Amino acid sequence: MDIGIKGFGAYYPERVVKNEYFESYLDTSDEWIKKMTGIKERRYAAEDQDTSDLAYEASVKAIEDSGLDKDEIEMIIVATSTGDKPFPTVATLLQKRLGLNKVPSIDQLAACTGFIYGLVTAQQYVSSGLYKNVLVVGADKLSKITDMNDRGTAILFGDGAGAAIVGEVSEGRGILGVELGSDGNGAPHLYQDMDQHVIRMNGREVFKFAVRIMGEASTKVVEKAGLQSDDIDMFIPHQANIRIMESARERLGIEKEKMSVTVDRYGNTSAASIPLSIAYELEQGKIKDNDTLVLVGFGGGLTWGAITLRWGK
Missing domain, CATH: 3.40.47.10 (Thiolase/Chalcone synthase)
Known part of the structure; x- marks a missing residue:
């Protein structure tokens, strides 16, 4: 069985935060940030948006792209370090919002490697025959855990989400x-x-x-x-x-x-x-x-x- 990505979607918030924002109160500059990191701007979620909201937007796009009915999704894995709360998981909040019928839902924490861990975990569930289609989401609202007064980290992080439907794909893929x-x-x-x-x-x-x-x-x-x-x-x-x-x-x-x-x-x-x-x-x-x-x-x-x-x- 060849297992891969059957549908894909992503979401980034509307608010754009350019390097000049940090120049206004930190000892840094647009030129220095670009030279040392390559970053010119990042996206921040709105105050009333949390990680599950970002995950939902990306998931809807992935399901649509897959051509599957949402009820064909049999499991949810969300890779995140920034859950809405310590519990319940982002995955269970996402399951409810998507209206999926009591499918197993888990968060997986491997920090920035999380999406890759999630894809591999989903691959194993599908290859075992336990589930046919697994929704894997990588989502983080890092702006809510970033120390905006720490010059070494404030400039680095942004918010966003991406989602993939993992299942059987055509031979060789x-x-x-x-x-x-x-x-x-x-x-x-x-x-x-x-x-x-x-x-x-x-x-x-x-x-x-x-x-x-x-x-x-x-x-x-x-x-x-x-x-x-x-x-x-x-x-x-x-x-x-x-x-x-x-x-x-x-x-x-x-x-x-x-x-x-x-x-x-x-x-x-x-x-x-x-x-x-x-x-x-x-x-x-x-x-x-x-x-x-x-x-x-x-x-x-x-x-x-x-x-x-x-x-x-």
Whole structure:
């Protein structure tokens, strides 16, 4: 059985926050932010929007794109670090809002690697025969846990969501290779401070880790698929920092034109990062049926993951 993405959708909030906003009260500049991160702007959700709202908008688009009736969705997995509340899960709130009939619904927390973990988890449920169609969502409202007075993190994060329907696809398409991992020794470098409920990050250590692991995971997952760099049509890394992304691209040995770059318009949206990039490249006509993609991410935990995927239903 070939298992892949049968429907896809994404959503980003309307509010655009440019780098100049931070110039007004932090010791930083538009030029410095762009040079060090590649970010020009990011999106913030409205006060009355929460993570489940973002997830809902992306999910509706994914279900429509799949051509399935919503009642054919048999499970929901939401990758998020920013649930509306500690519980109930975003997935159960989404299940209710979508009107799905009591399907199993879970949140999965692997931080910025969450969407990849979610796709792999869904793949296993489908391959086992337990469920035919699983809705996987990566959604985060990072603006609500960002310390806006911390120069090192305030400039980085944005809000958004992406969703995929995972199920059986035509022969030769779908997930071709998987690489997952974690290292809890790095947990103190990227975490949520539970006293102030905001993100704390040791930027230097996270950067060193990400540069190494993004390249390693990308090359391994291509090898696992029995492919070479020349076979890859689009490289879609987690959109955390343009310098990390470029390092991974060079390690993989693919042309600059084949790497998706949306960090400039969305910033780091954690679990929504990779699906927002996929949606953008689809809109630009740069992802076509039978194209081979490499998705790779890293995040708090520290976690990492990569997937080689042949696009198409």
